[in-house]
Amino acid sequence: MIVGIPKGLLYYKYHPFLITFFKELGAEVITSEDTNKDILDLGVKYCVDEACLPIKIFHGHVVSIKDKCDLMVIPRIMQLNKNEFICPKFCGLPEMVLNSIDNMPPTITDPIYAISKNTLYRWAKTTGTRVTHDTFKIKHAYKKAYESLINHQTGINDKLNNMKIALVGHPYNIYDNYINMNLVSKLNKLGVAVETMEFTQDFLINLEINNLYKKPFWTFARENYGFAVNAATEKRVDGIIYISSFNCGIDSVIIELIKDRIGSFPFLTLKVDEHTGEAGIETRVEAFTDMLERRIQNESNIPTHG
Amino acid sequence: MKATFPHMGNVYLAVKALLDGLGIDYVIPPKNNKTALDIGSLHSPEEICLPYKIMIGNYVQAVEQGADTIIFVGSCGPCRLGEYCELQINLMKKLGYNLNFIVIDYPKDIGIKELFKRINEISGVSNKKAHEKLNALLNAIQVINLIDKIEEMAHMYAGYERNKGECKSLLNKCKNEAMQSKTPIEMIKILKNYQQKLKYISIDINKNPITIAIIGEIYTVIEPYSNFYIEEKLMDYGISSRRGLSPSWWVRNAALSPLKINSYKIRKNAKKYLSIPIGGHAVECIGEAVTASNEGFDGAIQIFPMGCMPEIVSKSILPTISKDLDFPVMSLVVDDMTGEAGYITRIEAFIDLLERRREDVLSRC
Ligand code: SF4
Numbered sequence: 001m002i003v004g005i006p007k008g009l010l011y012y013k014y015h016p017f018l019i020t021f022f023k024e025l026g027a028e029v030i031t032s033e034d035t036n037k038d039i040l041d042l043g044v045k046y047c048v049d050e051a052c053l054p055i056k057i058f059h060g061h062v063v064s065i066k067d068k069c070d071l072m073v074i075p076r077i078m079q080l081n082k083n084e085f086i087c088p089k090f091c092g093l094p095e096m097v098l099n100s101i102d103n104m105p106p107t108i109t110d111p112i113y114a115i116s117k118n119t120l121y122r123w124a125k126t127t128g129t130r131v132t133h134d135t136f137k138i139k140h141a142y143k144k145a146y147e148s149l150i151n152h153q154t155g156i157n158d159k160l161n162n163m164k165i166a167l168v169g170h171p172y173n174i175y176d177n178y179i180n181m182n183l184v185s186k187l188n189k190l191g192v193a194v195e196t197m198e199f200t201q202d203f204l205i206n207l208e209i210n211n212l213y214k215k216p217f218w219t220f221a222r223e224n225y226g227f228a229v230n231a232a233t234e235k236r237v238d239g240i241i242y243i244s245s246f247n248c249g250i251d252s253v254i255i256e257l258i259k260d261r262i263g264s265f266p267f268l269t270l271k272v273d274e275h276t277g278e279a280g281i282e283t284r285v286e287a288f289t290d291m292l293e294r295r296i297q298n299e300s301n302i303p304t305h306g
Numbered sequence: 307m308k309a310t311f312p313h314m315g316n317v318y319l320a321v322k323a324l325l326d327g328l329g330i331d332y333v334i335p336p337k338n339n340k341t342a343l344d345i346g347s348l349h350s351p352e353e354i355c356l357p358y359k360i361m362i363g364n365y366v367q368a369v370e371q372g373a374d375t376i377i378f379v380g381s382c383g384p385c386r387l388g389e390y391c392e393l394q395i396n397l398m399k400k401l402g403y404n405l406n407f408i409v410i411d412y413p414k415d416i417g418i419k420e421l422f423k424r425i426n427e428i429s430g431v432s433n434k435k436a437h438e439k440l441n442a443l444l445n446a447i448q449v450i451n452l453i454d455k456i457e458e459m460a461h462m463y464a465g466y467e468r469n470k471g472e473c474k475s476l477l478n479k480c481k482n483e484a485m486q487s488k489t490p491i492e493m494i495k496i497l498k499n500y501q502q503k504l505k506y507i508s509i510d511i512n513k514n515p516i517t518i519a520i521i522g523e524i525y526t527v528i529e530p531y532s533n534f535y536i537e538e539k540l541m542d543y544g545i546s547s548r549r550g551l552s553p554s555w556w557v558r559n560a561a562l563s564p565l566k567i568n569s570y571k572i573r574k575n576a577k578k579y580l581s582i583p584i585g586g587h588a589v590e591c592i593g594e595a596v597t598a599s600n601e602g603f604d605g606a607i608q609i610f611p612m613g614c615m616p617e618i619v620s621k622s623i624l625p626t627i628s629k630d631l632d633f634p635v636m637s638l639v640v641d642d643m644t645g646e647a648g649y650i651t652r653i654e655a656f657i658d659l660l661e662r663r664r665e666d667v668l669s670r671c
């Protein structure tokens with residue numbers, strides 16, 4: 001049996017888990033290619049117009065491998081943490097895909113509550129039976145998969161000793177280099193180091209959250225807000241770049257929350273959709289880093305004592 | 307304290323009854339209008355959903371009339387509305403207003419103690435006795451149930467009325483008179499009176515009007531300003547319409563959802579297409595489309611604000627329902643840039659389509 005895994009949305013976070021799990025169960029696993037123009041075009045063609053870019057791209061990935069596999073995983077991620085939620089489009093992802101794309105192979109759409117090892121195991125138990133009925137095998141595969149998930153490190157933390165920016169946004173916007181038009185390497189080329197949220201400890205994030213009137217109930221909002229504000233107030237970085245998709249309801253709220261908090265700290269929002277041009281992004285990033293450089297120079301020109 | 311609150315359909319009547327009953331001073335923001343929306347759009351984050359923007363307009367206009375406390379109902383399920391309060395508090399501060407926000411949330415999020423504390427902030431100002439306060443609350447609930455009922459009747463009977471325009475004018479008169487009332491008791495009397503009047507308007511049972519279900523995001527379907535008064539327009543065209551989401555539905559839902567006995571039929575009908583709640587009111591939207599089709603409606607119109615996350619999911623499901631059940635559904639997306647003219651054309655085209663479908667069926671037999 002061939003299991004297909006589309007390389008979109010949170011793939012960058014969970015792929016070792018899914019791949020290991022199905023391989024250990026004895027299935028062959030294929031993934032779609034890295035995002036490219038064809039995949040984007042397919043996504044735009046099949047997905048509802050109003051959706052955001054990452055969702056459209058996910059549709060593209062699905063279309064590109066739907067005829068090559070016997071079973072496709074469309075992860076319906078419901079929760080990553082207790083009492084927190086994620087975007088409604090994740091919870092309804094299978095519905096979006098199955099109603100927009102014809103002739104789909106059988107799919108796995110059971111809800112995933114990745115709150116704890118146990119809740120995740122429940123998902124594995126039901127899903128595993130789609131490949132094998134050997135419960136021992138499923139248990140074993142789950143163990144292996146969980147290990148690989150734990151060992152899977154993501155995150156960028158460049159150790160260049162000049163300017164540094166915090167790169168904030170949803171994982172797929174940060175790690176899918178087609179969506180962000182190779183932003184990280186562009187920054188590196190300009191001599192700018194990049195840090196992402198994975199290196200900020202949870203308790204620091206939560207410290208920032210406690211200053212809010214109300215705790216955000218979105219996991220993404222809590223993490224991104226906490227990281228950006230922490231990096232800014234502790235002056236670990238010289239500026240913040242937020243990469244966001246047009247029409248993302250969650251980003252529109254997080255960006256506002258961050259801006260309210262950090263005041264005049266340098267902040268650049270890059271918004272992407274299928275019409276965004278690479279040149280435009282480049283100019284804006286360059287202008288931003290130039291500005292940061294001037295700021296740093298100005299600061300070092302001011303004598304420290306009176 | 308001079309309280310105010312954002313508009314949403316007829317909620318203002320219930321809040322008026324409540325605050326009148328409690329003897330608390332209040333300002334009702336001017337009915338939603340272009341200026342309110344312009345103020346909101348000017349100050350709000352560009353990509354926030356439409357309801358947020360209109361609410362900001364409401365606050366500013368109410369504050370201009372002397373309001374100093376804003377009462378706001380928070381979390382309506384896992385969606386942006388729950389995050390509004392934080393941003394709105396910050397925004398109003400930035401605009402230089404010194405306001406007190408009272409956010410009523412579900413007890414499961416803020417704890418029952420905090421909830422009582424917040425409710426106390428409102429009712430503490432009132433010098434009424436405990437049983438009078440309870441009465442005020444019960445009256446307010448009765449008001450919202452009555453006005454929702456009246457509206458529902460007017461929208462449904464509009465297709466059957468013999469004297470064209472009677473339903474619409476009764477409904478509008480009813481709201482105006484209720485607004486002028488001095489006490490909750492008087493308001494309830496007025497509402498009951500109009501309910502009777504509506505019951506006995508002259509109706510032609512043999513008419514077979516086009517029937518349309520209004521589904522979609524809760525604020526934009528309930529607040530007429532945000533959907534260009536679609537229900538009034540349908541009444542003008544002599545079309546019967548029904549909308550499942552209403553403030554009284556919301557109250558019932560909030561009270562009953564822990565028991566999971568609310569809107570059983572809707573959830574059952576949605577099940578085949580959307581089996582788990584994904585946030586917002588997507589399940590209701592899907593369930594109502596299926597229900598309307600089962601009950602012989604001619605079509606459904608889905609309305610939601612630009613960028614509304616749960617309704618985008620619904621929108622991808624609706625074409626399948628439409629195909630499976632041979633049931634026309636049209637989606638309308640509204641935001642502060644939506645032009646009324648184009649919007650009306652689309653509604654008219656949809657009605658034409660529904661009429662033509664009927665003729666086709668007739669000519670076939
Ligand atoms: S979180 Fe934003 S970008 Fe991600 S799927 Fe939801 S709307 Fe799209």
Ligand code: SF4
Nearest residue numbers: 355385386387586614
């Ligand atoms: S349901 Fe839609 S309109 Fe309502 S808060 Fe959520 S995104 Fe905004």
